[in-house]
Amino acid sequence: MGIYFFSLGMLFLGALLSIILKDESKKIKACSVCSVISTLFMLIPAIQVIKTAKHIETVFYTSPLLGYIDISIDALSAFFLIVISIMTSLGIIYANGYLKPYLNKGKNISAHCFFLMMLIASMIMVVTVQNALFFLIVWEIMSLSSFFLVIFEGEKKEVINAGLKYLVYMHISMIFILAAFIILNAHTNSLRFVNFVDYMQSPNAPANWVFLLAFIGFGIKAGFVPFHNWLPDAHPAAPSHVSAIMSGVMIKTGIYGILRFLLFIGTPSKLISYGVLAVAVVSALYGVLYAITQHDIKRLLAYHSIENIGIIGIGIGVGMLGMAYNNQFAAVFGFAGGMLHILNHSIFKELLFCAAGSVYLKTHTRNIELMGGLIKKMPFTALLFIIGSVAICGIPPFNGFISEFLIYAGMIKAVPAAGMKLFIVLIMAIAALAMVGTMAMLCFTKASGIMFLGNPRELDTENITDAPVSMIIPMSILAFLTFVIGMYSQYFISYASIPASMFTDGGNAVADLMFLYDFTGVISCCFMIFMGILLVLFIARYILGRGKKSEKYVTWGCGYNRANNHMQYTASSYADLFISTLKPLFKRVSHIKKPKELFPKEAYYEQEIEDIEEAYIVKPLLKLDEKFLTKFERIQNGNIQQYILFGLVFLILAIIGMVYFGG
Numbered sequence: 163m164g165i166y167f168f169s170l171g172m173l174f175l176g177a178l179l180s181i182i183l184k185d186e187s188k189k190i191k192a193c194s195v196c197s198v199i200s201t202l203f204m205l206i207p208a209i210q211v212i213k214t215a216k217h218i219e220t221v222f223y224t225s226p227l228l229g230y231i232d233i234s235i236d237a238l239s240a241f242f243l244i245v246i247s248i249m250t251s252l253g254i255i256y257a258n259g260y261l262k263p264y265l266n267k268g269k270n271i272s273a274h275c276f277f278l279m280m281l282i283a284s285m286i287m288v289v290t291v292q293n294a295l296f297f298l299i300v301w302e303i304m305s306l307s308s309f310f311l312v313i314f315e316g317e318k319k320e321v322i323n324a325g326l327k328y329l330v331y332m333h334i335s336m337i338f339i340l341a342a343f344i345i346l347n348a349h350t351n352s353l354r355f356v357n358f359v360d361y362m363q364s365p366n367a368p369a370n371w372v373f374l375l376a377f378i379g380f381g382i383k384a385g386f387v388p389f390h391n392w393l394p395d396a397h398p399a400a401p402s403h404v405s406a407i408m409s410g411v412m413i414k415t416g417i418y419g420i421l422r423f424l425l426f427i428g429t430p431s432k433l434i435s436y437g438v439l440a441v442a443v444v445s446a447l448y449g450v451l452y453a454i455t456q457h458d459i460k461r462l463l464a465y466h467s468i469e470n471i472g473i474i475g476i477g478i479g480v481g482m483l484g485m486a487y488n489n490q491f492a493a494v495f496g497f498a499g500g501m502l503h504i505l506n507h508s509i510f511k512e513l514l515f516c517a518a519g520s521v522y523l524k525t526h527t528r529n530i531e532l533m534g535g536l537i538k539k540m541p542f543t544a545l546l547f548i549i550g551s552v553a554i555c556g557i558p559p560f561n562g563f564i565s566e567f568l569i570y571a572g573m574i575k576a577v578p579a580a581g582m583k584l585f586i587v588l589i590m591a592i593a594a595l596a597m598v599g600t601m602a603m604l605c606f607t608k609a610s611g612i613m614f615l616g617n618p619r620e621l622d623t624e625n626i627t628d629a630p631v632s633m634i635i636p637m638s639i640l641a642f643l644t645f646v647i648g649m650y651s652q653y654f655i656s657y658a659s660i661p662a663s664m665f666t667d668g669g670n671a672v673a674d675l676m677f678l679y680d681f682t683g684v685i686s687c688c689f690m691i692f693m694g695i696l697l698v699l700f701i702a703r704y705i706l707g708r709g710k711k712s713e714k715y716v717t718w719g720c721g722y723n724r725a726n727n728h729m730q731y732t733a734s735s736y737a738d739l740f741i742s743t744l745k746p747l748f749k750r751v752s753h754i755k756k757p758k759e760l761f762p763k764e765a766y767y768e769q770e771i772e773d774i775e776e777a778y779i780v781k782p783l784l785k786l787d788e789k790f791l792t793k794f795e796r797i798q799n800g801n802i803q804q805y806i807l808f809g810l811v812f813l814i815l816a817i818i819g820m821v822y823f824g825g
Contacts, residue, residue, distance in 0.1 A: 163207070163218060163220040163233060163235075165203050165204075165206050165207055166204065166207055166218075166233065166235070166290070168203055169199075169200045169201075169203040169204040169247075169286075170200070170283055170286060170287070172196045172197075172199045172200040172203070173196060173197065173200050173279050173280075173282055173283040173286075174279070174283060175196050176192060176193040176195075176196030176197060176200075176275070176279040177193075177275070177276045177279035177280055177283075179192040179193070179196070180192065180193055180271075180272055180275030180276045180279065181272055181276055186265050186269075186270065186271055186272075187262075187265055189271055189272060189275045190254070190257055190258050190261055190271060190275055191258065192275075193254055193275045193278060193279055194251075194254045194255050194257075194258060196279070197250060197251045197254045197255075197279070197282065198251050198255075200247070200251075200282075201247040201248060201250075201251040204243055204247045204286065205243075205244060205247060205248075207235055207240070207243075208235065208239075208240040208241075208243040208244050208247070209240070209244070211235050211236065211237060211239075211240035212237060212240050212241065212244070212657060212660050212661075215237060215660055215663070217234055217235055217236035217237065217239075218234070218235045219232060219233070219234040219235075219292075220232070220233050220234075230293065230354055231291065231292075231293045231296050232291070232292035232293060232354060232355070232356070233290050233291060233292070234290060234292045235290055236664070237660045237661040237663070237664055238289075238418070238421060238422070238425070238661045238664055239289045239290050240661070241501060241504075241505075241657075241658075241660070241661040242289040242414065242415075242418050242504075243286065243289060243290070244505075245411060245414065245504065245505055245508050246282070246285050246286055246289070246411050247286070249406075249407065249410050249411045249508045249509070249512055250281075250282045250285075250407055250411060252512065252636040252639060252640060253403045253404075253406050253407040253410075253411075253512060253516075253636070254278065254403070255632065255635070255636045256402075256403050256406070256516050256519075256632070256633050256636040256637070257278075257401075257403040258632045258633075259629065259630040259631075259632035259633035260401060260402055260403050260519055260520075260523060260633060261274075261401075261403075262630070263523065273310065274310075274311065274314055274401075277307040277308075277310040277311050278307075278311060278404070278407075280303060280307040281304060281307040281308055281311060281407070281412070282407075284300045284301075284303040284304035284307060285304055285411065285412060285415055287300040288300050288301055288304060288415050288418070289415065289418050292354060292355040292356065293353050293354060293355070294343040294346065294347060294353040294354075294355070294358075295343075295353050296353075297343075298336070298339070298340060298343065301336070301339070301415075302336065304412070304415065305329070305332040305333075305335075305336070306329075308328075308332075308404075308408060308412060309325055309328060309329045309332070311400060311401070311404045311408075312324065312325045312328055312396050312399055312400040312404065312408075313325035313399070314400065314401050314404065315399075315401075318399075320399065321399040323395070324395040324396050324398070324399035325396070325399065327391075327392050327395055327396070328392045328395070328396040330392075331382055331389075331391065331392035332382070332383070332392075334382060335378075335379045335380070335382035335383050335389075336379070337379070338375050338376070338378045338379030338382070339375075339376060339379035339380065339419070340379075341375050341379075342372050342373075342375040342376040342379065342423070345368065345371070345372055345375070346358045346361065346362070346372060346426075349361055349367070355422070355426070358426050359425065359426050359428075362426040362427045362428070363426075363427065363428045367427075369427040369430075369431070370431055370433065370434055372423070372426075372427070373423055373424070373426075373427055373430070373434055374434070374437075376419060376420065376423040377420055377423075377438065379419070380415075380416040380417070380418075380419035380420045380423075381416060381420070381441070382416070383412075383413060383415060383416030383419070384413050384414070384416030384417050384420070384471050384475075385413050385416070385445075385467055385468045385471050386441050386442070386445045386468075386471060386472070386475060387441065387444050387445040387448045387449070387468065387472070387775075388775055388779075390445070390448075390449070390468045390775075391773070391775055391776060391780055393413075393464050393465075393467060393468060394452075394461050394464045394465055394468075394773065396408070396464075397409055397460055397461070397463065397464035397467070397515075398458055398460040398461045398464065398528060401519070402460070402515055402516060402518060402519020402520075402522065402523075403515075403516065403519065405460060405463075405464075405515045405519070406511070406512040406515035406516050406519070407512070409463070409464065409467045409511050409512070409515060410507070410508040410509070410511045410512035410515070411508055411512075413467060413471065414504055414507075414508065416471075417471070417474055417475075417478075417504060420478070421478070421665075424478075424482070424665065425664060425665070429485050429486065430482045430485060430486055431486065432483070432486045432487070434482070435479060435482035435483045435485070435486045436479075436483070436587065438475060438478060438479040438482055439475075439476065439479030439480065439482070439483065439587065439591060440479075441475065442471075442472045442473075442474075442475025442476045442478070442479050443472065443476060443479075443590075443591055443594045443595075444472070445468055445469070445471060445472030445475060446469050446470075446472025446473050446475075446476060446594065446595065446598045447469075447472070447594055447597065447598060448468065448469075448472075449465050449466060449467070449468030449469030449470070449471070449472055450465070450466065450469040450598050450601040450602050450605060451601065451744070451747065452465045452468075452771070452773060453465035453466045453469060453601075453602075453605050454601060454604060454605045454608070454737050454740065454741065455737065455741060455748065455771035456771075457529055457530055457531050457733050457734070458528045458529060458530075459518045459521065459522075459528050459529075459530050459609060459613070460515070460518055460522070460528050461528070462530075462605065462609060463511070463514050463515055463518060466511070466514075466554065466602070466605070467507075467511060469598060469602070470503070470507045470511065470554070472598075473503055473507075473565075473566065473569065473595070473598065474500045474503050474504055474507065475500075476500075476569055476591060476595060477496050477497065477498075477499040477500025477501075477503060477565075477568070477569045477572070478496065478497065478500045479496070479591075480492055480495070480496030480499075480500075480569060480572045480573055480576065480588075480591070481493045481494075481495075481496030481497035481500060481572070481662070481665060481666075482496070483496070483576065483584065483587075483588075484496055484572070484576060484666075485665065485666070487576075487584065489575075489576050490666060491572070491575040491576070492572050492573070492575055492576035493572075493665065493666045494572070494659070494662060494663075494666050495568050495569070495571045495572025495575055496569065496572040496573075497661075497662035497665045497666065498568050498572075498655065498658045498659050498662040499565050499566070499567075499568030499569035499570075499571070499572055499658075500565075500569065500662075501658040501661050501662050502564065502565035502568060502654060502655065502657075502658040503562075503565035503566065503569070505561075505565075505647075505654070505658070506553070506561040506562055506564075506565045506644075506647065507554075507562075509553075509561060509640055509643045509644055509647070510550045510553035510554045510560070510561065510562060510640070510644050511550075511554070512640055513546060513547075513549070513550040513553075513637055513640035513641055513644065514547060514550040514551070514554065516546075516633065516636065516637050516640070517543050517546050517547035517550060517637060518547070519633075520540065520543045520628075520629035520633055520637075521533070521536065521540065521543060521547075521613065523629065524539075524540065524626045524627065524628075524629070525621055525623075525626065527621065530609060530612045530613050530733050531612070531619065531620075531732055531733050531734070532619055532620045532621045533612065533613045533614075533618070533619060533621055534612065534613070534614075534615070534616045534617055534618045534619040534621070534730065535614070535615070535616055535617050535618045535623060536613055536614045536618075536623065536626070537614040537615060538623075539623050539626040539627065539628070540614075540626065540627070540628045540629065541628065542628050542629070542634050542638075543628055543629050543634075543637075544610075544613075544614040546634075546637045546638065546640075546641050547610060547613075547614070548610050548614075549641045549644060549645075550640075550641070550644070551606035551607075551609065551610050552606075553644040553648070554602060554606065555599060555602045555603045555606055556599050556602070557603075558648060558685065558689065559645065559648040559649050559685075559686075559689040559693075560644045560645060560647075560648040561643070561644045561645075561647035561648045561651075561654075562644075562648075563648060563651075564647065564648060564651035564654070564655070564682065565658075566595070566599070568655070568678075569595065570592065570595065571678075573588045573591055573592050573595075574592070576588055577589070601740075604737065604740060605737075608733055608736045608737055609733075611731070611736070612731065612732070612733045612736065616730045616731075617730065619730070619732075648689075649686050649689060649690070650686055651682045651685070651686065652678070652682040652683050652686070655678060655682065741771070747774065748771050748772075748774065749771070749772040749773075749774055749777045749778070750770070750771060750772075751770040751771075751772055752770075753770070
C-alpha cells in the first residue's frame with residue numbers, strides 16, 4: 163500500500179505547488195506532472211488486484227472516535243481506480259491548453275488547480291476507504307471541491323446559480339447517504355464496511371430500506387432521473403476539462419456507492435431489482451430525449467450523461483434480477499456490461515466534452531445554431547468529435563458497441579428462463595435500449611452535422627483555427643482508446659468480468675463470458691479486414707491520382723445557384739419532426755417577433771424546450787419556498803441590537819429546555 167499512499171501524496175504535492183508557485187502558467191503544468199506520476203503509480207496496485215483477483219488491505223489509522231480506518235483495494239475499487247486515474251490525468255493535460263486564454267487575461271488559477279487536485283484525491287479515497295465516517299468526509303470534500311471548480315467563472319450570474327444548485331443537490335444526496343450509514347451504525351455499533359456486510363446479510367436486516375436510501379443518495383450524484391436536475395446546469399457552467407472529469411469520472415462514484423451497498427446486502431430482493439431497472443430505463447430514455455432538444459452543445463452532452471448512466475443502470479438492474487432469480491448468465495452479462503460501460507462512457511464522454519470545449523474556446527459560443535462549416539477550420543477537433551459521436555451511439559468498431567452488446571446479451575439470456583412478469587419487463591427493457599440507441603444517432607448526427615458541416619450560419623469563422631496540440635493530444639489518446647477497446651473487446655470483457663464476479667458466483671463469471679471471446683475475436687478480425695481494404699483503396703487512389711490535376715465543381719443546386727446559410731437545416735428543424743410526435747413530454751417556450759411591416763427589418767422565431775421536472779416540480783417548489791421565506795424578511799433589518807436580542811432569546815429558551823428536559 164506504500165505505492166497507493168505515494169500516489170496520493172503526489173496529488174497533494176500538486177495541490178501545494180498550485181498555491182506556492184508564483185507563475186500562473188507553471189501551476190497547471192505542475193499539477194499535470196504530479197497527476198501523471200500519481201496515475202502511473204496508482205495503476206500498479208490496481209492492475210495487480212485485477213490480474214490476481216486478490217484485494218490489498220491496510221489499516222490506515224485507528225482512533226477511539228472513528229475506530230479502524232481501512233484502506234482496501236478490491237476488484238471493484240481497482241476497476242474504479244484505473245478509470246479515475248487515467249481519465250483525470252488526460253483531463254488535466256487538456257487543461258493546459260484550455261486555461262491558456264484565461265491566463266492571458268490575467269485570471270488567477272491557484273484555487274482552481276488546488277481544487278482540481280483535491281477532487282482527484284478525494285475520488286480515489288472514496289473508492290478505497292472502508293470506514294463510513296471517513297467515507298462521508300472524503301465524499302464531502304469531493305462535493306465541495308467540484309463545487310468550487312464549477313464556479314470557476316463566478317463573475318457570471320448563471321454560473322453561480324448553477325453552482326449553488328449543484329451544491330444543494332449534493333447535500334440532499336449526503337442526507338440520504340448519511341441516513342443509510344446511521345441505520346447501519348445503530349445496528350452494528352461499528353463504522354467498518356466489513357461489519358456492515360455481516361449485518362445486512364442477516365435475516366432480520368432492513369436491507370431494502372437501507373439500499374433504497376443509499377440508491378437515492380448515490381443516485382443524485384450519478385444523475386438518475388428524477389434526481390438529475392443539477393446535471394444539465396452544472397456541466398455547461400463548468401470549464402470543459404472540469405465537465406469532462408465530472409461527467410466521465412465523478413458521477414461514476416455514485417455508481418460505485420450503489421454497487422458497494424449492493425455488496426453489503428448480497429442477493430437483492432426482486433422488488434428492489436425491478437425498481438433499479440425501471441429507474442435506469444426511464445433515465446436512459448429521458449436523457450436522450452431531452453438531449454435531442456438542446457442547442458447548447460455542453461447541455462446536450464450533459465443530458466447524454468443521464469442517458470448513459472441509465473444504460474449503466476440497466477446493466478446493473480439486469481445483473482440484480484439475475485441474482486434475484488438465480489440466473490447466472492443474466493447476472494454475469496448484466497454486471498459485466500454495466501462495468502464495461504462505466505469505462506467506455508468515461509472515455510467517449512470525456513472526448514466529446516473536450517472537443518466541445520475546443521469549439522467553445524475558438525468560437526466563444528456553445529449554441530450550435532450559430533455554428534456551421536467548422537470542419538474546414540477545425541479538422542482535427544471535428545474528426546475527434548465525430549469519433550466520440552460514433553462511439554456514444556454504440557456503433558462498431560468503437561467501444562460503445564461492446565458494452566451495450568453485453569447488456570443486450572444479458573437480457574436475451576434471461577428471457578428463456580424468465581417467468582411471465584420478468585419476460586415482459588425484459589422485452590420492454592430491450593425495446594427501450596434499442597430506442598435509446600436510435601435517438602442517440604439522431605442527436606449526434608444533428609450535433610455533428612450542424613456544428614461542422616455546411617456553411618457558417620451566424621458565426622464569423624474567418625479567423626478560427628484548430629485547437630492547440632496540448633488539447634489535441636489527450637483527445638487523440640481518448641479517440642485511440644475508443645478504437646482499441648472496440649477492436650480488441652475480448653480482452654476488455656475479461657477485464658470487466660473480474661469486478662463483475664464479485665456480484666455473481668465468484669470466478670465463474672469469467673468462464674461464463676468465455677464463449678464471447680471467440681465471437682468478439684471474429685468481429686475484430688472482420689473489422690481489421692475492412693480497415694485494411696479501406697487503407698488499400700486509399701493508397702491506390704493516391705497512387706493513381708498522383709500527378710493529375712484535380713478540378714472542383716459546385717454541387718448541383720437543382721437549377722438554383724443562390725443557396726445561402728439560411729437555407730440549411732437548423733438544429734431545431736432537424737429534430738422537429740421527431741420532437742413534434744412527443745409533444746406531451748416537453749414544455750415548449752417560444753420567443754417570437756412577428757413581421758408587422760410590408761418590408762420588415764427584423765423578425766425571428768426561437769423555440770426552447772424546458773425540462774418538465776424543472777418546470778412543473780422544481781420551480782413551483784422554489785416559488786413556495788421563496789414565498790414562505792419572505793415572511794421572515796422583517797427579521798433581517800440590519801439592526802445589530804435586534805440581532806443580539808434574538809441570540810439572547812434563543813439562549814434563554816435553550817437553557818430552559820435543557821433544565822426542563824434534563825430534569
